[in-house]
Amino acid sequence: MDKLKGNLLYGQSGGPTSVINSSAYGVIKEALKNKDAIGEIYCMKHGIQGVLKDDLIKVSDLSFEDVELLVNTPGAAFGTIRYKMKEWEEDEKEYKRILEILKKYNIRYFLYNGGNDSMETCREVDEYLKKVGYDCRVIGIPKTIDNDLPVTDHCPGYGSAAKYIANACMEIACDSSAYPKGKVTIAEIMGRHTGWLTAASYVASASSFGPDLIYVPEVPFSIEKFKEDIKKVMTRKDHCLVAVSEGIQDGQGNFIAAASGTKDPFGHTQLGGVCHKLAAIVSDELGYSTRPCELSLLQRSAVHLQSKTDVDEAINVGRYAVRYALAGKTSVMVAMRRANIDAYRIVYFTVPLKDVAAVEKTLPRTMINPDGNYIQPEFLAYVLPLIDGHHKPQFRNGVMRFTTVMKP
Amino acid sequence: MDKLKGNLLYGQSGGPTSVINSSAYGVIKEALKNKDAIGEIYCMKHGIQGVLKDDLIKVSDLSFEDVELLVNTPGAAFGTIRYKMKEWEEDEKEYKRILEILKKYNIRYFLYNGGNDSMETCREVDEYLKKVGYDCRVIGIPKTIDNDLPVTDHCPGYGSAAKYIANACMEIACDSSAYPKGKVTIAEIMGRHTGWLTAASYVASASSFGPDLIYVPEVPFSIEKFKEDIKKVMTRKDHCLVAVSEGIQDGQGNFIAAASGTKDPFGHTQLGGVCHKLAAIVSDELGYSTRPCELSLLQRSAVHLQSKTDVDEAINVGRYAVRYALAGKTSVMVAMRRANIDAYRIVYFTVPLKDVAAVEKTLPRTMINPDGNYIQPEFLAYVLPLIDGHHKPQFRNGVMRFTTVMKP
Numbered sequence: 001m002d003k004l005k006g007n008l009l010y011g012q013s014g015g016p017t018s019v020i021n022s023s024a025y026g027v028i029k030e031a032l033k034n035k036d037a038i039g040e041i042y043c044m045k046h047g048i049q050g051v052l053k054d055d056l057i058k059v060s061d062l063s064f065e066d067v068e069l070l071v072n073t074p075g076a077a078f079g080t081i082r083y084k085m086k087e088w089e090e091d092e093k094e095y096k097r098i099l100e101i102l103k104k105y106n107i108r109y110f111l112y113n114g115g116n117d118s119m120e121t122c123r124e125v126d127e128y129l130k131k132v133g134y135d136c137r138v139i140g141i142p143k144t145i146d147n148d149l150p151v152t153d154h155c156p157g158y159g160s161a162a163k164y165i166a167n168a169c170m171e172i173a174c175d176s177s178a179y180p181k182g183k184v185t186i187a188e189i190m191g192r193h194t195g196w197l198t199a200a201s202y203v204a205s206a207s208s209f210g211p212d213l214i215y216v217p218e219v220p221f222s223i224e225k226f227k228e229d230i231k232k233v234m235t236r237k238d239h240c241l242v243a244v245s246e247g248i249q250d251g252q253g254n255f256i257a258a259a260s261g262t263k264d265p266f267g268h269t270q271l272g273g274v275c276h277k278l279a280a281i282v283s284d285e286l287g288y289s290t291r292p293c294e295l296s297l298l299q300r301s302a303v304h305l306q307s308k309t310d311v312d313e314a315i316n317v318g319r320y321a322v323r324y325a326l327a328g329k330t331s332v333m334v335a336m337r338r339a340n341i342d343a344y345r346i347v348y349f350t351v352p353l354k355d356v357a358a359v360e361k362t363l364p365r366t367m368i369n370p371d372g373n374y375i376q377p378e379f380l381a382y383v384l385p386l387i388d389g390h391h392k393p394q395f396r397n398g399v400m401r402f403t404t405v406m407k408p
Numbered sequence: 409m410d411k412l413k414g415n416l417l418y419g420q421s422g423g424p425t426s427v428i429n430s431s432a433y434g435v436i437k438e439a440l441k442n443k444d445a446i447g448e449i450y451c452m453k454h455g456i457q458g459v460l461k462d463d464l465i466k467v468s469d470l471s472f473e474d475v476e477l478l479v480n481t482p483g484a485a486f487g488t489i490r491y492k493m494k495e496w497e498e499d500e501k502e503y504k505r506i507l508e509i510l511k512k513y514n515i516r517y518f519l520y521n522g523g524n525d526s527m528e529t530c531r532e533v534d535e536y537l538k539k540v541g542y543d544c545r546v547i548g549i550p551k552t553i554d555n556d557l558p559v560t561d562h563c564p565g566y567g568s569a570a571k572y573i574a575n576a577c578m579e580i581a582c583d584s585s586a587y588p589k590g591k592v593t594i595a596e597i598m599g600r601h602t603g604w605l606t607a608a609s610y611v612a613s614a615s616s617f618g619p620d621l622i623y624v625p626e627v628p629f630s631i632e633k634f635k636e637d638i639k640k641v642m643t644r645k646d647h648c649l650v651a652v653s654e655g656i657q658d659g660q661g662n663f664i665a666a667a668s669g670t671k672d673p674f675g676h677t678q679l680g681g682v683c684h685k686l687a688a689i690v691s692d693e694l695g696y697s698t699r700p701c702e703l704s705l706l707q708r709s710a711v712h713l714q715s716k717t718d719v720d721e722a723i724n725v726g727r728y729a730v731r732y733a734l735a736g737k738t739s740v741m742v743a744m745r746r747a748n749i750d751a752y753r754i755v756y757f758t759v760p761l762k763d764v765a766a767v768e769k770t771l772p773r774t775m776i777n778p779d780g781n782y783i784q785p786e787f788l789a790y791v792l793p794l795i796d797g798h799h800k801p802q803f804r805n806g807v808m809r810f811t812t813v814m815k816p
Contacts, residue, residue: 016586046588075582082587166807167712174483174810175709178424179490180454185705207807276681296701297593301583304575305712307806387806398715398795399574399615402582 003037003326004135006108009056011044012076012143013083013114013121017157018164018303019314020143021077021403023113025070026318027141028059031109037326042105045406046079047114048121051101052094062405069403071311072394074301077405080114085121088128095128102129102136109137109325113318115144115155116358119333123353126331137325140333140353141317145300147196150361151351152335156317157300159310159386162200164302165189166387168295169204169211169243176291177239184230184240184282185291188275190299191245193217195363197299200383201243202375211243218363219372220251223281229373230282240288246274304400308389313346320348344385411445411734412543414516417464419452420484420551421491421522421529425565426572426711427722428551429485429811431521433478434726435549436467439517445734450513453814454487455522456529459509460502470813477811479719480802482709485813488522493529496536503536510537510544517545517733521726523552523563524766527741531761534739545733548741548761549725553708555604558769559759560743564725565708567718567794570608572710573597574795576703577612577619577651584699585647592638592648592690593699596683598707599653601625603771605707608791609651610783619651626771627780628659631689637781638690648696654682712808716797721754728756752793 010027012020024043031038041059044050057078059067070077088095102110110129112122119140126138142149147158169187176185189198195216204210212233215221233240248256257274275292283290317334324334332350339345367379393400418435420428432451439446449467452458458465465486467475478485496503510518518537520530527548534546550557555566577595584593597606603624612618620641623629641648656664665682683700691698725742732742740758747753775787801808 012586016583049588073582074579075584076586077582079588080586163806168706168710170807170810171482171709171711172705174481174485175424175705176483177814178420178484178488180457180487203805203807207810208812209810273684276684291705293704294702296704297580297583297699298576298706301579302576303579384805389806390801390803393798395798397611397792398571398797399578399611402578402615402617404616406585 004108004137005037006106007040007042008038008109008111009042009044009102009105009107010111011047011050011113012078012080013047013112013118014080014144015115015300016074016076016080017143017145017300018074018160018306019157019310020113021070021073022311022314023141023143023156023318024077025067026315027111027322028067030319030322034322034326038109042107043078047081048083048085049081050079051098054101056105057405066403066405069401071315072303072400073402074303077403079406082117084117085124088124095125098125099129099132099134102134107136111139111141111321111325113141113143115146116149116356116360119353120357123331123357126353137328137330139321139325139329140356141321142333142335145197146191146194148194148360148362150356150359153337154386156310156314158196159307159313160302160305161197161299162383163307163387164299164305165197165200165295166203167305169201169241170207170209172293173204173209173241176241180238181289182234182238183289183291184234184242185293186242186244186275186278187211188244188246188292188294190295191217192247193360193362195245198243198245199363199367199375199379202379203383203387206377206380211241213240213242213373214375215242215244215248215373216363216368217245217247217249218365219368221248221256226278227281227286230286230288234288242278244274244278248274304393306391307387308391309386311391316348324350412516412545413445414514415448415450416446416517416519417450417452417510417513417515418519419455419458419521420486420488421455421520421526422488422552423523423708424482424484424488425551425553425708426482426568426714427565427718428521429478429481430719430722431549431551431564431726432485433475434723435519435730436475438727438730442730442734446517450515451486455489456491456493457489458487459506462509464513465813474811474813477809479723480711480808481810482711485811487814490525492525493532496532503533506533507537507540507542510542515544519547519549519729519733521549521551523554524557524764524768527761528765531739531765534761545736545738547729547733547737548764549729550741550743553605554599554602556602556768556770558764558767561745562794564718564722566604567715567721568713569605569707570791571715571795572707572713573605573608573703574611575713577609578615578617580701581612581617581649584649588646589697590642590646591697591699592642592650593701594650594652594683594686595619596652596654596700596702598703599625600655601768601770603653603776606651606653607771607775607783607787610787611791611795614785614788619649621648621650621781622783623650623652623656623781624771624776625653625655625657626773627776629656629664630658634686635689635694638694638696642696650686652682652686656682712801714799715795716799717794719799724756732758
């Protein structure tokens with residue numbers, strides 16, 4: 001098939017990961033190798049908002065160093081957004097605007113880098129462009145520390161976040177057990193609906209320096225049961241380290257942390273603070289000294305502790321997105337599966353956007369212990385290859401160097 | 409002078425740092441080189457409590473690997489404690505017990521590794537031993553991320569904490585500016601009475617990826633002024649990153665965060681949560697979206713992001729403590745000063761315990777801007793050498809390896 005000639009538009013969407021800019025790097029590098037088909041590379045400023053506002057960054061305007069440093073930069077170098085568009089059948093206005101901009105810049109390759117909600121945006125755009133007969137290849141590039149996209153074995157961003165969580169929990173375990181007095185330390189880990197991130201703390205436990213109790217959203221959380229669990233640990237040893245997902249819920253689907261009740265544009269309850277809530281319960285009702293500890297933003301932005309496997313795969317999904325687009329694929333997301341061999345090796349493939357958009361993959365119940373307060377050893381076989389290899393950070397004068405595409 | 413023959417006792421006290429175990433390593437290695445004077449090396453379990461409870465660890469019982477891995481292990485490998493002994497003139501009981509244990513194990517070298525309060529303990533023990541005529545060299549080894557010990561140019565533990573804070577703030581700056589909507593992110597940094605740690609966030613600002621506002625305890629904090637500061641930043645740019653010491657106080661010496669009013673054994677108010685308090689003010693009174701972010705325990709336990717300079721110096725203060733003791737010094741703390749040359753080089757010396765015990769060194773007012781909401785460039789000359797060099801963490805299967813002297 002003849003290659004479709006035109007320009008490429010790349011956008012970042014949803015929560016940052018420490019490797020989303022590595023995917024941007026992969027896209028740019030691969031596109032630059034295909035100048036016969038792809039003329040200019042544009043990046044949306046703040047995802048789809050950059051299209052709607054005609055606010056794009058031309059890669060040819062960037063310095064060589066700014067492109068190279070993408071691999072070392074956290075956040076979303078081109079800006080990201082959580083923006084829920086209406087379905088095109090319901091309200092065509094924004095889609096007309098997108099079409100106008102795509103035409104203006106002769107965009108024939110539309111690559112969107114995000115999680116479940118972003119794949120939904122991607123799918124809607126693709127459907128609309130098909131409807132109006134505008135020839136454009138639409139490819140989703142997976143990204144989410146939550147690791148909750150279906151079909152793909154895992155998501156770029158997860159490996160580095162998991163590595164950070166495992167190592168941070170080991171360090172917290174050492175720190176919080178340094179004092180003789182019994183203390184309950186509660187580490188709060190991201191994960192709105194799935195426990196993939198919190199489960200990574202089990203890697204620390206498997207190394208003898210990790211949580212004694214691990215709670216994930218997949219199992220309904222009972223405060224009474226939690227108190228019993230704590231008491232059991234504290235009769236056995238002097239300290240207790242708890243790892244808990246921000247998104248733990250009671251049996252009725254109510255978030256344990258839901259105090260404020262504020263919602264994001266996708267209708268998700270804004271979370272945070274479950275460690276403080278549980279610490280207050282332990283302190284007031286059980287009388288133990290407590291230390292709440294939110295792992296917070298570093299989970300998704302610690303480029304200083306990236307998994308090399310994750311960085312490499314993030315670059316690769318970007319590269320493959322361009323390759324698949326050039327090969328004529330559209331309306332798909334790049335996905336990964338493990339080759340059926342002993343050693344860990346990833347095979348890239350595509351999955352229709354409709355099969356991944358707005359679908360969440362949860363932690364299998366078999367990876368959680370029957371009691372619902374710990375992770376099973378079989379999880380290690382899944383996660384260890386993903387956190388392997390150390391992507392060495394680049395320091396100058398003691399601090400890292402970042403791309404200056406969009407300075408804070 | 410003839411070397412005093414006997415055994416050595418080493419203890420860790422106060423809050424952990426990421427390099428206190430490197431000082432332990434330095435002590436052990438240097439002591440092992442001097443077998444003509446030092447027979448056995450004992451380590452207190454949980455500092456002075458280990459003496460009172462006759463609970464010591466014999467270094468010759470440890471594996472070679474457990475000693476080597478001390479340099480890579482956070483927390484306090486032999487256990488630490490915050491325990492305030494009465495002055496010996498007031499109550500001799502515990503001092504008698506200490507003397508009994510020192511005699512039992514023929515301890516002639518007493519090395520205590522800690523901050524201001526620990527140096528006070530050290531000084532009291534030394535005074536008592538002198539009074540009863542027990543020949544024992546008492547040496548303090550500095551350690552505190554707070555960097556608030558006087559006389560010494562800086563304290564082991566500070567460089568690594570400062571490096572972590574600077575880099576973490578850069579990552580947080582990238583992450584929190586990734587979205588288009590204006591958000592105020594408030595990073596809470598340790599530091600009860602001094603702003604050395606929070607000032608380290610200025611290194612990130614100097615790299616263009618750091619806080620817009622920096623508040624330290626040395627300057628009285630006004631909530632009204634704070635709100636004006638935020639408004640000014642937010643009219644100029646879309647985002648605002650604030651770095652704030654946990655210990656900021658109003659003009660009357662009341663902690664801004666002091667809600668609970670609980671106190672530690674030294675009578676210090678237990679802090680935490682100032683970022684949540686300020687975020688609520690910004691959100692409720694100014695209407696901006698906010699993100700509180702406590703850097704929490706990782707500041708003092710992130711061995712995965714240590715300053716090589718700091719690790720080397722931490723080992724050295726341990727080594728020098730042994731050397732000074734062998735040379736007949738007692739009742740002193742090891743201190744560091746910069747050699748008066750262009751390149752950074754540290755000279756070790758001793759300072760009488762009475763000159764450092766319970767004295768706090770604050771951030772000079774000249775290093776803070778006149779407005780009291782930012783740091784001056786001259787701070788860089790002080791801090792940059794301290795965060796220099798990357799102490800490479802040792803990973804196996806994606807996680808670090810720690811000593812198992814005392815497993816959590």
